[in-house]
Each structure stands twice: as structure tokens, then as C-alpha cells.
Amino acid sequence: MRSPTFGRSLLLLVVTFCLTGLAPARPTEAEFTRQMAARFRTALPGHTIEITSEPLQLRIAATPDPLTVNVARIYNYCASAPAQDCAQSIDRFIAGTLEGVVHPVSPVTRAQLRLLVRNVEYCDSINPDHARDLRGPIMRPFVSGLCIILMGDYPTTMRSVTEDQLAPLGLTADAAWALAERQTLADLPRPDRLEGIHDTVVAVTGYDYVTSLMLNAEGWRAAAAAEGELVVAVPDSGSMIVVRRANLADLVRFRAIVRDQMETAERGVSPNLYHWTAQGWALLE
Helix, strand or coil: CCCCEEECCCCCCCCCCCCCCECCCCCCHHHHHHHHHHHHHHHCCCCCEEECCCCCEEEECCCCCCEEEECHHHHHHHCCCEHHHHHHHHHHHHHHHHHHHHCCCCCCCHHHEEEEEEEHHHHHHHCCCCCCCCCCECEEECCCCEEEEEEEECCCCEEECEHHHHHHHCCCHHHHHHHHHHHHHHCCCCHHHCCCCCCCCEEEECCCCHHHHHHCHHHHHHHHHHHCCEEEEEEECCEEEEEEHHHCCCHHHHHHHHHHHHHHCCCECCCCCEEEECCEEEECC
């Protein structure tokens, strides 16, 4: 797990748009899907690569099971990223996908179970049919716009977990979920111990599952009792922004900053703001 970094203030990214270095034109979803299929066919000779009926989705014939690949995240990122950043993101995405095809990961263990908070679009992309059978990923709804997925944490990747993968571990879905939550939160800082939270905006970064810090209900309850109403944002997969509501002088500007960070991130999560209430997290209208 990487070392934590606490930002004493939110760094504002000023994006300057110019013609040089930007993709000349955004391809359509169908064009981008065909381009990605061609890249995968080149990288995986001998494997059948199909374009499915779902938008921005491929299927790779692999052993033991076909692999569904969703390229929507990359497509959305490349819409605003400089051409070089887009190309590098595609290269990383393909390399990471190939790792799972060429070198299938070992069966998940109890110690690898984690919970991951992502947006509902991500959950829909990995389970578009909302299958609830033993082979479907285990996920649950969270606060508005977000969902939670049971994951297996590997050295260089993370994979969603299904009920049939839990059977050899002797775990039900509920038992695995509870274990995963304990193990995820054990690797994250306690919300009521975040340094600087009383006086300024705090950015929590450096954790693979930092968005899952929202799941620490006990910690947020204690933090809110000490600091008053708290507002959080999870604009991308690598950061959480925390601020006391009393310190938000310009809520409109803060929303715009969060949205900009989400839209320009390689792995954007949510433009929403959430605040802690007596009932837990709620969307801040």
C-alpha cells in the first residue's frame, strides 16, 4: 500500500486548451470501439476479439471464461485529454487487460478481499445485465450516484469477486462483505484523525481504495461530532476531498472545482458533493 499524503489545501488545476497536443477530432463510440478492437487483435494474436451489442464493449475469447472489456472510461478520458496522455492511457489499459488474459490471476483469498466505492456507471459497465447469479460480480448500491463492489486485491490489479469464487473460501456473500470492509478500512486513515480538517480543505491521497473511506461510518460520526457538518467529494479514484461545511464560503465554486477534477481525471468517479447526516451520507443539494 502506498504512503498517505494529506494535502493542506486543494490544488486547483488550471487547464489551458490549445490545438497542439490535443486529439484532432473525437471518434464516435463505434469508431473508438473498432479502434480498440484492432489494438487488442494486434496484441493478442490467436484470440477472438468481438464487439458486443453494448456500447464501448468488447469480448475476448479467453481461458477459462470469455473476458468482457469495457472501454467507456478510456473513451471519456480521451475526450478531453491531450493526445499523448490519451495514448499512454490506452497503452496502460491494454497492458493491464492483457495481464489478466495471458497470465490469469490466482484464486482470490480471504486476505485479498476489499470493498471499492465507484460510480454507478462503473457498476453497470461490469455487470450490464445486473445478473444476480453465482457468476455475477457482488455489488451493492451506496449513496446517490455511487455503488460498492466486492474486489480481490492483487499486487498489480484488482478484480471483482463472484459468489462462486467465495465457495472455496467457505464464505457467504454477506460474510465476505463484512470481512472485506474490515480489511479495507484497516488500510485507511480514520476520518476523525485527519490532520487539518478543522481549518482547511483536506485532500486524502495515496491509497488504492481511498474512495472507500466513505464506508467508515463510525469514524465519520466521530468526526462530525467534533467538527460539525462535513462535506466530502470523490472526484477520482485516487483522492477524497474533505471540508467542514462552515469553511465552504463559495459552494458553487467548490462544486465547479470538483466537477473539473472529475472530468479531467483518467479514472473519474463523481462530481457530486456528499455531507454526513444523522442517517449517514446524503447528496448535498
